[in-house]
């Protein structure tokens with residue numbers, strides 16, 4: 001293993017660690033999709049690229065894929081000349097991957113290769129002594145028909161660790177949507193593909209029509225450079241031998257000899273190179289896309305934070321304005337201090353509720369915000385701790401007013417008058433009683449009122465902040481690590497540079 005392989009391996013591992021260290025947290029399918037992408041890239045690095053770099057001489061892994069019933073398992077048994085994998089009339093038959101390998105390589109596939117499938121006993125290994133398997137391991141994969149099925153997932157898992165893909169279509173079914181979708185994935189991954197058309201009728205004219213049509217479709221889907229039927233391997237419909245659940249060796253001789261070329265070191269190296277280079281290019285592209293997704297998520301979180309903070313700031317500004325105009329509490333018959341302090345507490349609570357509603361309205365305009373409103377309870381109204389906090393803030397303010405009065409009036413009755421006068425004036429705009437004004441002298445009143453108002457500003461701000469903190473903490477739990485997108489880009493640039501050196 002050369003040093004350029006070592007540094008490529010190191011930068012790949014660093015990228016995997018970075019990708020593996022976070023989760024997309026905003027609700028909705030974009031995060032789910034982002035996390036799936038992330039997992040796939042980590043798998044591709046840890047289960048395919050790094051092991052390949054560590055052990056470049058391990059057998060080439062070829063995965064056999066195709067629609068259910070196209071004859072994938074028949075093909076494998078035919079190549080092996082024995083019943084390696086189950087063939088059957090029930091669809092689907094192959095429920096989990098079957099690895100056909102040489103005895104001397106068997107250990108490689110027992111663990112580390114598709115560890116999740118191994119752990120779930122979902123990987124079977126058939127080891128023998130066929131010369132073909134000295135350089136090549138074949139994997140019979142389950143079908144990929146339905147997008148979210150277990151079999152599709154397993155087919156994709158095998159695809160992620162393969163160097164080569166053998167696509168088996170049948171003459172009855174070779175052009176459906178699931179096939180193109182899956183083949184698109186194979187192409188993105190840059191894997192070399194062998195195309196096989198199975199169960200062809202004997203009639204030469206029909207055969208040619210079918211093969212030409214298939215070749216044209218492959219060309220149209222960017223899977224072949226030329227619509228050339230000679231690039232497709234043909235297998236004629238014939239009796240399946242029950243002894244090995246396969247066809248006679250002649251039926252697959254051309255495929256076998258093509259695969260046998262892998263034993264040539266130069267070709268083998270070329271296949272591995274094409275496949276790893278393809279995987280690396282896809283990795284770099286998709287990592288950049290994920291970094292973009294991280295940026296978008298960071299922006300969304302910041303936007304929601306801004307929305308909430310603007311809603312509370314607006315309500316606070318309104319409260320300040322009302323305070324200026326003496327309309328924090330509505331003028332009413334009851335003007336005793338305890339009564340007004342109680343009214344103040346409910347006014348503060350109500351304003352926190354207004355701010356919460358306004359913030360929730362802002363969030364509801366946003367896809368992620370809507371999801372968060374569903375997950376985090378009670379954001380449409382003030383927090384459950386607000387009435388208590390508002391009660392305390394109002395009581396403290398009332399206390400402060402009494403203290404101001406105590407410092408300025410010696411007698412109990414005057415103190416009471418002054419306390420009530422100041423309270424009513426600040427909260428409701430009611431004039432102070434003329435006798436209070438007389439006793440204090442005009443010039444003291446504005447200073448006292450200002451002190452009382454300032455003290456109330458602090459109380460209002462405190463209650464609002466307590467309530468706004470709920471929105472802040474919902475968002476804080478979603479935050480991605482600082483500088484993550486930049487690091488992802490830097491790691492992928494590094495992989496790209498090291499890959500350039502390695503493949504030069």
Ligand SMILES: Nc1nc2c(ncn2[C@@H]2O[C@H](COP(=O)(O)OP(=O)(O)OP(=O)(O)O)[C@@H](O)[C@H]2O)c(=O)[nH]1
Nearest residue numbers: 068069070071072073074087088089092093094238
């Ligand atoms: N007579 C005949 N039957 C075939 C031929 N190829 C496949 N079959 C039959 O087609 C059916 C499907 O073959 P399989 O090899 O199990 O198909 P598969 O692609 O592995 O299907 P899944 O495992 O379900 O994804 C079986 O009943 C086979 O016996 C053939 O050339 N001739």
Ligand SMILES: [Mg+2]
Nearest residue numbers: 072073093094
């Ligand atoms: Mg099968």
